[in-house]
Amino acid sequence: MREIKGIELIQQIEAIAERDDADPVQPEKCVRCVWGRWDGIKQYCPRLKCVRE
Secondary structure, three states: OOOOOHHHHHHHHHHHHHHHHOOOOOOHHHOOOOOOEEOOOOEEOOOOOOOOO
C-alpha cells in the first residue's frame, strides 16, 4: 500500500467526512419488506438474494 500525502490525503479525508455527514436512508426496494429490518442506520436482511428484484 502506498503512502498518501498532502492534497490527496486532505481530499480523501474530506470525502470520508462528507459521506459520514449524510443521514442514512433505507433502500427504496426494502421499504415495508417482511424479510428484512431497518434499524435507522442499516438494513439487515437474512435473504441471500432479494425477493423484490
